[in-house]
Amino acid sequence: MNKVAIRVPFVDLNLQHQPIQNQIEQAVKGVLNKGDFILGKAVADFEAAFAAASGTEYGVGVASGTDAIALGLQACNIGVGDEVILPANTFVATLIGVLRVGAKPILVDCDPQTALIDLEAAAQVVTSHTKAIIPVHLYGQMVSPKQLLDFAATHKLLIFEDAAQAHLAEREGYRAGSVGIAAAFSFYPSKNLGAFGDGGMLVTKDLDVAQKMVRLRNYGAAQKYVHVESGTNSRLDTLQAAVLLAKLPYLLQWNCDRNSIAQQYDIELAPLASAGIILIQNQSGTGHVYHLYVIKIDDACSLERQQIQDKLTAAGIQTGIHYPIPCHLQPAFTYLGYQQGDFPQAEKLAKQILSLPMYPGLGSSQIKEVVAEITVMISGEQQQLLYI
Numbered sequence: 001m002n003k004v005a006i007r008v009p010f011v012d013l014n015l016q017h018q019p020i021q022n023q024i025e026q027a028v029k030g031v032l033n034k035g036d037f038i039l040g041k042a043v044a045d046f047e048a049a050f051a052a053a054s055g056t057e058y059g060v061g062v063a064s065g066t067d068a069i070a071l072g073l074q075a076c077n078i079g080v081g082d083e084v085i086l087p088a089n090t091f092v093a094t095l096i097g098v099l100r101v102g103a104k105p106i107l108v109d110c111d112p113q114t115a116l117i118d119l120e121a122a123a124q125v126v127t128s129h130t131k132a133i134i135p136v137h138l139y140g141q142m143v144s145p146k147q148l149l150d151f152a153a154t155h156k157l158l159i160f161e162d163a164a165q166a167h168l169a170e171r172e173g174y175r176a177g178s179v180g181i182a183a184a185f186s187f188y189p190s191k192n193l194g195a196f197g198d199g200g201m202l203v204t205k206d207l208d209v210a211q212k213m214v215r216l217r218n219y220g221a222a223q224k225y226v227h228v229e230s231g232t233n234s235r236l237d238t239l240q241a242a243v244l245l246a247k248l249p250y251l252l253q254w255n256c257d258r259n260s261i262a263q264q265y266d267i268e269l270a271p272l273a274s275a276g277i278i279l280i281q282n283q284s285g286t287g288h289v290y291h292l293y294v295i296k297i298d299d300a301c302s303l304e305r306q307q308i309q310d311k312l313t314a315a316g317i318q319t320g321i322h323y324p325i326p327c328h329l330q331p332a333f334t335y336l337g338y339q340q341g342d343f344p345q346a347e348k349l350a351k352q353i354l355s356l357p358m359y360p361g362l363g364s365s366q367i368k369e370v371v372a373e374i375t376v377m378i379s380g381e382q383q384q385l386l387y388i
């Protein structure tokens with residue numbers, strides 16, 4: 001196979017880490033010297049700092065974002081007999097978290113303009129068993145806090161945010177993680193704030209939820225060898241917490257960079273709207289932290305999404321699809337009884353979306369290159385059609 005030289009990678013973490021390598025090395029060395037590898041000082045320090053940055057009270061570090069969802073739901077006393085509403089177009093971990101606590105997932109469709117959960121569709125599926133809604137702040141854009149709070153008040157539901165893609169995102173004066181009873185974050189390396197491995201956190205304003213979460217991540221222990229809960233082992237490593245704490249002061253700037261990059265993409269891609277390249281709507285301005293920059297390739301386009309992705313790959317431009325198969329059509333979950341056609345907007349998005357390179361440090365000339373490639377391939381195709 002011919003290996004194409006990568007001109008624009010999908011993500012480049014080195015650009016982020018090199019300028020602060022010294023701080024990160026010092027942080028890691030500090031842990032090595034102290035040897036407090038499990039629930040050490042950096043964990044508590046990072047929990048407090050990240051919770052405060054997210055506009056909430058308590059943070060409880062865990063091993064992954066998936067555990068933050070599953071254990072977090074358990075900490076909020078959501079479980080067997082409860083129904084939980086979530087969008088069909090999310091990363092599968094949201095659904096896995098609900099299933100792990102034994103609650104019944106109720107999937108709903110999304111708004112095709114923003115790709116965020118459709119709250120009108122959510123209102124249709126509320127029953128007397130519904131306990132919570134999980135808004136997923138997808139791609140880095142928050143679901144409207146005002147609409148969420150209204151919805152939750154009307155239907156007497158808990159809001160449990162999946163903020164795994166939305167570190168420090170803002171909308172209507174709320175930070176991601178500060179809207180509901182609790183919120184789950186992921187520190188997977190490529191997230192807006194990423195560790196050097198796996199990590200996650202539950203944030204909450206509720207002391208009871210925080211205290212239960214502290215027990216759940218540590219075998220359900222209220223004190224050493226006294227187990228009051230059926231917990232597990234899911235702690236954020238001190239080493240990872242130290243790295244995250246060293247990176248946290250730069251997060252706002254990195255998010256700012258992502259937002260500017262998105263604005264440039266928006267401007268440069270705008271002329272392609274009539275050619276079927278459609279932007280996902282940003283309804284939160286600079287509060288959108290663009291974990292991903294996603295476009296839609298609709299029926300008006302002369303090329304299929306797959307063709308565009310292949311041509312970009314051949315040109316050395318890496319892209320992604322988030323996500324190609326909505327949750328309800330995943331082979332593992334056919335037993336839930338959903339079918340093709342149940343969530344038309346989510347299904348259509350899965351076929352049309354394409355995530356373009358997005359990371360702090362992505363240069364203006366690289367953005368131009370990406371857009372130029374797309375422009376040429378689309379207009380080239382149109383010209384060919386004219387000659388037929």
Ligand SMILES: *Cc1c(COP(=O)(O)O)cnc(C)c1O
Nearest residue numbers: 064065066091093164165186188
């Ligand atoms: C990344 C992600 C998760 C899972 O986090 P992990 O740390 O990978 O377990 C959950 N939900 C969403 C929306 C995500 O993007």
